[in-house]
Amino acid sequence: MSIVDSINKNVKIGFFESIKQDKNFVGKLYDLNYEIANVLVNDYQKNNVHGIPHGSLLMAIYDNENTKNIEGILLRVIDVADIPQKKEIVASMTDGFIAQKNIEENANPDPYTKNFYQFSGLRCRTLGTFSYDKDKKLVFGTDVENFLSPHNYQVYKPEKEQLKIIVNENAKLNNDEATEIIGELRYSSSKSYDLDGLYAPEVLLRTNDIVARRTAFFGMTRTGKSNTIKIIISAIQKLNKQRNEKIGQIIFDINGEYTFKNEQDDCCIYDKFSNNAVRFTTSLKKANDYEDVNIIQYNFYNDDTLEESFNLLSDEVMGVKNADYFSAFFNVKLFEDIEDRNSTEYRNQQRKRALYKCILKKANFDVPSNYKIYFSGFTGGQPVNSGGLTIDEAIKYFDKVDLNSIDEKYKKDEDWNIMFKVFKGTNASGFKALMRHKYLHSQFGREDYKQKIDALLRVGKIVLVDLSNASTETQQKYIDKLCTYIFSHSMDKFTNGEKPEYIQMYFEEAHNIFPKDDKDLKNIYNRLAKEGAKLQIGISYSTQEVSSISPSILKNTQNWFISHLNNKEEIKKLNSYYDFEDFSNNILRNSDVGFARVKTYSNNFIIPVQINKFEK
DSSP, X not given: OOHHHHHHHHHHHOHHHXXXXXGXXXXXXXXEOSSEEEEEEEHHHHHHTXXXXXXXXXXXXXXXXXXXXXXXXXXXXXXXEOOTTHHHHXXXXXXXXXXXXXTTSOOOOOHHHHHHHTEEEEEEEEEEEEEEOTTSOEEEESSOSOOOOGGGEEEEOOOHHHHHHHHTOOTTOOTTOOEEEEEEEOOOSOOTTOTTOTTOOEEEEEGGGTTTSEEEEEOOTTSSHHHHHHHHHHHHHHHHTTOXXXXXXXXXXXXXXXTSOOSSOSOOHHHHSTTTEEEEESOHHHHHHXXXXXXXXXXXXXXXXXXXXXXXXXXHHHHHOOOHHHHHHTTSOSOXXXXXXXXXXXXXHHHHHHHHHHHHHHTTOOOOTTOEEOOOOOTTSOOOOTTOEEHHXXXXXXXXXXXXXXXXXXXXXXXXXXXXXXXXXXXXXXXXXXGGGGGGXXXXXXXXXXXXXXXXXXXXXXXXXXXXXXXXXXXXXXXXXXXXXHHHHHHHHHHTTOOOOEEEXXXXXGGGTSXXXXXXXXXXXXXXXXXXXXXXXEEEEEESOGGGSOHXXXXXXXEEXXXXXXXXXHHHHHTTSTTGGGGHHHHHHOOOTTEXXXXXXXXXSOEEEEEOOOOO
């Protein structure tokens, strides 16, 4: 039965009438305003409704013959509240203990006093109002339109069937809307009062809440973030079966757990969706071990991607070695746009590229078999075979070059002096400094992986990018380049009047990828957060720290999945968003795996959920 069917059924039998049962009665309001409600409760009623944990959802219903509209104010228990008689109760109780000859014995007050002791107060947040519209449909508003004298409000604790409607509420439900069961309502870590699940309905995710929107997953390691992401990937894959416009999904798999099965998880995304998933990796070993896996390393000798591989090498080398001559080396003019292929300038550029490839060979970058370099010799120097040279032949050629004995113009071009210093290794370590970075290269890398991945996403494929064997810096470079390429392609379509395809991006360990501040709002990730929606690009990111993500990204995030955080500073940061402050102590205290506080785009309040385990 769909949510809509469930609501319609309950409306027929009376939604409020099904809640207003004696077995659900909790107590009476004794104070009420637009934000807070205080409830007078008794121990008998608490036990009768199987306890009232922190975060419980209650319904306050006005009970008076003069009321015209039936409505219920939805409440969330956030704390205890002092009742006016508290001092008197405490004084009477302690007087009784002191008067006893043996304080270890249980107090045995008279029935009136015992009943007096059993009263206490609950402090509740007012979340909004359920009512019927003019068509007798149940609707929810996120505020309190009007409140009357609190003494006529009866407070109830809804059970499973009513809670199913409450936690899955939305005023704009469609019968054909795609939903996914992500778990069940869970109020507390301790569940001894509700072993039968009387108050634990299924919680549904409206899949469209995720599509083309920003979604955050915060929590300590091994608290269920990756499991939740897998459920969402699965939900979008199900949605693809119901719609013509397919949604491509790309997972930047930092630890390899989505791409390959590991010992901790029974199933990975590829295992479940192998018929629609394509795997990429930076590991040559994995590419060799698995026939279907594509390598995303660059072939540093490939002219089509030579500039990109050169820039990647530059970023990596300069990250660990900032010698002036290497800074100059990575600024030589190898990639100027020269239209005339017969010009002296073009021939000179090709000569420099040939020398660069010889430097790579001397740094032990593997050379593809039967590979040849084509370039012309220096004016005034030895000629070069027009049929091309092998790398080793080219190295011997450049070894014999003496800049002092060839045309004067080469001396004036400082690029040659810089490149020959690296080639000959005469300054510090020269080409030897590149050896530690040969892992970036694979002679089997043929095409530009970005184009291939982008094309797959635009036809609705799941693309798994395994980066588990790469350094944090290398992971960042690959992810930056991919995101920029995909974003730019979608933006080109948008500005040319075309409709971009739907794409979802997933970022693990986002603290290593996203900016921590808003100093550069043109950063690709800030742009994805602010402009992604119009390009139909959604992003989902997970990390352990709220403070590690830039404010611009957080402010544009619509969906939040929060599991255990162990730091009060992180909780304080989280409290700036929605009403997570109501759950701050629980988030800090409860470390149960999969126990999350969930706020989605279409739901108007946070729901505590025990997330289901992802299964094949």
